[in-house]
Amino acid sequence: MTKSAELIHTALDSFLIELPSWGFADTGTRFGKFLQDSAATTLAEKFADAGQVHALTGVCPSVALHVLWDLPAGTDLKEVQNLSSQFGVRPGSINPNVFQDQEYKHGSLSNERAEVREKALQHILESVQWAKELGSRDLAPWFADGSNYPGTANIRRRKQWLADGLRKVHQALDSGQRLLIEYKPFEPAFYHTDVADWGMALLLARAAGPQARVLVDTGHHYQAQNIEQIVAWLLSEDMLGGFHFNDRRYADDDLTLGSIDPYQIFRIFAEIRHYEWETGGRADIAYMVDQSHNLKNKIEAMIQTVMTAQQLYAKAALIDHQALEKARNQQRLIDAENCLKDAFETDVRPVLGEWSESRKLAADPLRAFRESGYTERTARERAGRKKGAVSSYA
Numbered sequence: 001m002t003k004s005a006e007l008i009h010t011a012l013d014s015f016l017i018e019l020p021s022w023g024f025a026d027t028g029t030r031f032g033k034f035l036q037d038s039a040a041t042t043l044a045e046k047f048a049d050a051g052q053v054h055a056l057t058g059v060c061p062s063v064a065l066h067v068l069w070d071l072p073a074g075t076d077l078k079e080v081q082n083l084s085s086q087f088g089v090r091p092g093s094i095n096p097n098v099f100q101d102q103e104y105k106h107g108s109l110s111n112e113r114a115e116v117r118e119k120a121l122q123h124i125l126e127s128v129q130w131a132k133e134l135g136s137r138d139l140a141p142w143f144a145d146g147s148n149y150p151g152t153a154n155i156r157r158r159k160q161w162l163a164d165g166l167r168k169v170h171q172a173l174d175s176g177q178r179l180l181i182e183y184k185p186f187e188p189a190f191y192h193t194d195v196a197d198w199g200m201a202l203l204l205a206r207a208a209g210p211q212a213r214v215l216v217d218t219g220h221h222y223q224a225q226n227i228e229q230i231v232a233w234l235l236s237e238d239m240l241g242g243f244h245f246n247d248r249r250y251a252d253d254d255l256t257l258g259s260i261d262p263y264q265i266f267r268i269f270a271e272i273r274h275y276e277w278e279t280g281g282r283a284d285i286a287y288m289v290d291q292s293h294n295l296k297n298k299i300e301a302m303i304q305t306v307m308t309a310q311q312l313y314a315k316a317a318l319i320d321h322q323a324l325e326k327a328r329n330q331q332r333l334i335d336a337e338n339c340l341k342d343a344f345e346t347d348v349r350p351v352l353g354e355w356s357e358s359r360k361l362a363a364d365p366l367r368a369f370r371e372s373g374y375t376e377r378t379a380r381e382r383a384g385r386k387k388g389a390v391s392s393y394a
């Protein structure tokens with residue numbers, strides 16, 4: 001094996017990525033939903049579909065669950081555990097849902113009304129309990145809280161309420177669990193969002209407690225924001241908890257990872273790899289996908305996403321950090337930049353295929369999936385009974 005192939009194999013051996021249950025369900029935009037006969041409606045179908053992606057790629061052993069969409073009141077946890085062993089994927093991060101119920105129209109933990117704040121808190125605490133019982137490490141709440149018009153919200157007071165609530169959530173965690181705080185600058189609130197950016201998420205995580213970290217959703221930034229710099233700062237503060245990966249062009253578009261700007265994701269990986277090279281340790285980062293495809297076949301899009309993530313991670317593994325540091329120190333800008341570009345421009349697909357085969361996986365998971373006839377089979381089985389069903393709004 002060549003030196004670069006070896007580097008890629010080693011990197012891929014430890015690269016795992018979590019799939020979102022909601023990425024397999026029928027989802028839409030605010031203008032409508034395009035249904036797919038083969039899309040999942042039940043939790044069993046979501047586990048089955050995620051299991052397909054894991055069986056073919058070998059790197060997606062867990063599936064993120066969204067509490068209201070996947071674990072409605074009365075759900076039997078044993079059933080969830082059974083699904084896990086049946087389909088070979090375990091429950092991953094637990095995502096409370098404090099944005100969907102009517103009461104949350106003006107926010108959840110930062111709502112002016114104490115009873116709504118309390119309802120949100122209780123739901124998140126219950127989610128912590130679900131997470132414990134399911135053996136899930138990460139609790140990943142996202143707050144849609146915010147306002148639409150200037151002057152309508154007391155921003156400082158809402159910040160305080162959020163911090164108070166998160167502190168209580170943190171107190172309920174087991175010692176091995178983590179609280180991941182996700183930020184988003186707009187949507188559904190269009191004037192101010194209570195956790196708008198990484199700095200706010202960082203302050204809230206620090207206020208919550210030592211097991212809280214920041215979650216970076218790549219779609220949650222303003223245009224042209226330098227995401228890898230945010231990643232570098234969070235790494236240097238030991239506050240980067242994980243990613244929700246997706247791509248975007250205009251807003252939080254939920255496009256397939258790397259479809260618009262693969263170099264952006266590569267640069268993120270480059271920062272992480274450089275940090276790990278420098279510290280000699282491994283950053284504890286949960287890589288997760290947060291995408292729901294309205295137009296593409298959902299499982300195919302997920303396989304495409306995972307393979308893209310692997311390719312970009314493999315490219316980042318080719319960066320010569322020693323040469324990069326030297327060039328930086330000597331201010332040889334072109335040489336430093338080329339350390340990144342050379343790695344990025346390397347075609348790693350053949351080595352990724354070899355790596356898959358070395359693990360007894362299909363060299364081309366997408367083709368293997370298509371040849372399996374899974375979509376046609378599930379479309380036949382699911383089409384009739386899913387008409388009109390709603391299992392997520394992502």
Ligand code: PSV
Nearest residue numbers: 095142182217244252290394
């Ligand atoms: C919000 O846009 C978000 O990124 C959060 O992570 C939600 O949990 C997810 O999307 C699902 O809609």
Ligand code: MN
Nearest residue numbers: 182217244290
């Ligand atoms: Mn997200």
